[in-house]
Amino acid sequence: MKDFETIKRIEDKFQVATYKKMNIAIERGRGSWVWTSDGEQYLDLYGGHAVCATGHSHPLVVKALQEQAEKVLFYSNLVYSDVRAQAAEKLVSVAPKGLTKAFFCNSGTEANENAMRMARMATGREKVITFSGGFHGRTADSISATFLGRYREIGRPNVPGHVSAQFGDTDSVRAVADEQTAAIMLEPIQSMAGVREADPLFFRELRNLCDELGIILIFDEVQTGIGRTGNWFFGGSELANNVEPDIITLAKSLGSGVPVGACLVNDKVSEKIKENDLGTTFGGGMLAMAAALATLEAIDSESMISNARAVETYLRDALTGLPGISGIRGKGCLLGIAFEGKCSTAHSTLLENKIITGTSSDPNVLRLLPPLSVTLDELSKLVSVLNG
Numbered sequence: 001m002k003d004f005e006t007i008k009r010i011e012d013k014f015q016v017a018t019y020k021k022m023n024i025a026i027e028r029g030r031g032s033w034v035w036t037s038d039g040e041q042y043l044d045l046y047g048g049h050a051v052c053a054t055g056h057s058h059p060l061v062v063k064a065l066q067e068q069a070e071k072v073l074f075y076s077n078l079v080y081s082d083v084r085a086q087a088a089e090k091l092v093s094v095a096p097k098g099l100t101k102a103f104f105c106n107s108g109t110e111a112n113e114n115a116m117r118m119a120r121m122a123t124g125r126e127k128v129i130t131f132s133g134g135f136h137g138r139t140a141d142s143i144s145a146t147f148l149g150r151y152r153e154i155g156r157p158n159v160p161g162h163v164s165a166q167f168g169d170t171d172s173v174r175a176v177a178d179e180q181t182a183a184i185m186l187e188p189i190q191s192m193a194g195v196r197e198a199d200p201l202f203f204r205e206l207r208n209l210c211d212e213l214g215i216i217l218i219f220d221e222v223q224t225g226i227g228r229t230g231n232w233f234f235g236g237s238e239l240a241n242n243v244e245p246d247i248i249t250l251a252k253s254l255g256s257g258v259p260v261g262a263c264l265v266n267d268k269v270s271e272k273i274k275e276n277d278l279g280t281t282f283g284g285g286m287l288a289m290a291a292a293l294a295t296l297e298a299i300d301s302e303s304m305i306s307n308a309r310a311v312e313t314y315l316r317d318a319l320t321g322l323p324g325i326s327g328i329r330g331k332g333c334l335l336g337i338a339f340e341g342k343c344s345t346a347h348s349t350l351l352e353n354k355i356i357t358g359t360s361s362d363p364n365v366l367r368l369l370p371p372l373s374v375t376l377d378e379l380s381k382l383v384s385v386l387n388g
């Protein structure tokens with residue numbers, strides 16, 4: 001087995017340096033824990049980048065993958081598949097009731113690109129409104145929809161037809177919405193921007209505006225979806241004032257670490273989509289579908305959604321009022337700890353104490369995106385480090 005310095009040297013030499021990495025190499029994981037090449041054990045409260053909803057290598061997911069791998073790894077949507085049928089049925093069964101069909105793809109950015117395309121197809125219009133502070137991915141259309149930091153700049157030349165409004169401010173949306181607008185797309189909790197939330201009434205006002213002008217409402221639930229907020233989805237829950245969007249986009253948690261993306265759509269949208277309008281070779285592949293099905297079943301059978309609510313209650317109670325902490329933001333297992341100053345010291349102190357957390361584009365906000373299965377006992381380790 002190679003030591004950390006050797007792994008780092010080889011990876012730095014042969015991989016394009018696109019991420020600022022932590023100085024650890026992960027070798028295996030189980031539940032909320034990961035083990036490094038040096039045999040050290042870390043508590044992962046960042047969930048492998050908001051991905052490992054069921055915890056690392058959940059036994060049901062691993063078993064489903066092993067069994068599927070023995071049968072067939074892949075065939076595309078040119079054929080039917082039992083595991084794809086089951087995954088689609090299960091996903092739609094937990095979705096807000098108006099969202100009746102799934103389109104499978106491979107990542108969050110791809111789900112958003114397809115959602116915007118469906119909105120344009122359904123309306124015959126081109127303009128898309130998104131929000132300052134929202135993050136939607138790094139491919140051309142999604143990065144053009146991302147009015148956060150310098151992302152749009154990285155994505156130049158941008159796709160035309162994107163305009164922005166202020167998150168939580170309906171008047172700013174009304175100022176740019178019109179009968180040329182195909183879609184309004186938003187992250188219902190702006191995670192990367194520092195776990196920014198809007199009043200539930202905002203979602204009702206957006207729904208009304210969309211209905212009035214014939215605009216498709218898209219919730220990018222790449223982070224908030226699949227139980228993370230203590231609801232299967234933000235859309236349709238009390239967090240959104242029970243508002244159902246026309247499309248929900250998903251990725252991250254859906255496959256417990258196996259790349260799977262999806263768009264959940266209502267009949268108004270799906271009726272407008274015809275053969276060959278959308279597609280992707282790998283979307284809906286058997287291995288990915290086995291991962292998605294097992295993920296949804298594990299979340300259900302182990303009551304992880306109610307656990308996500310318990311996580312929020314516990315952490316709000318334990319962290320509110322601690323010295324240096326000015327507030328707790330977010331819902332369920334998508335939480336931001338706002339510090340009075342920069343959160344970088346807390347982030348590195350926690351890492352020294354073998355607890356992985358995330359930063360955000362707000363320098364004062366530390367993000368927690370733990371597995372939905374994280375226990376309160378595990379979280380007490382975070383509390384005691386932050387308590388000094």
Ligand SMILES: Cc1ncc(COP(=O)(O)O)c(C=O)c1O
Nearest residue numbers: 107108109135136137222223251
């Ligand atoms: C809200 C949101 N949308 C879209 C994406 C893009 O997802 P992916 O990296 O799978 O393309 C992300 C990724 O962080 C995200 O947080």
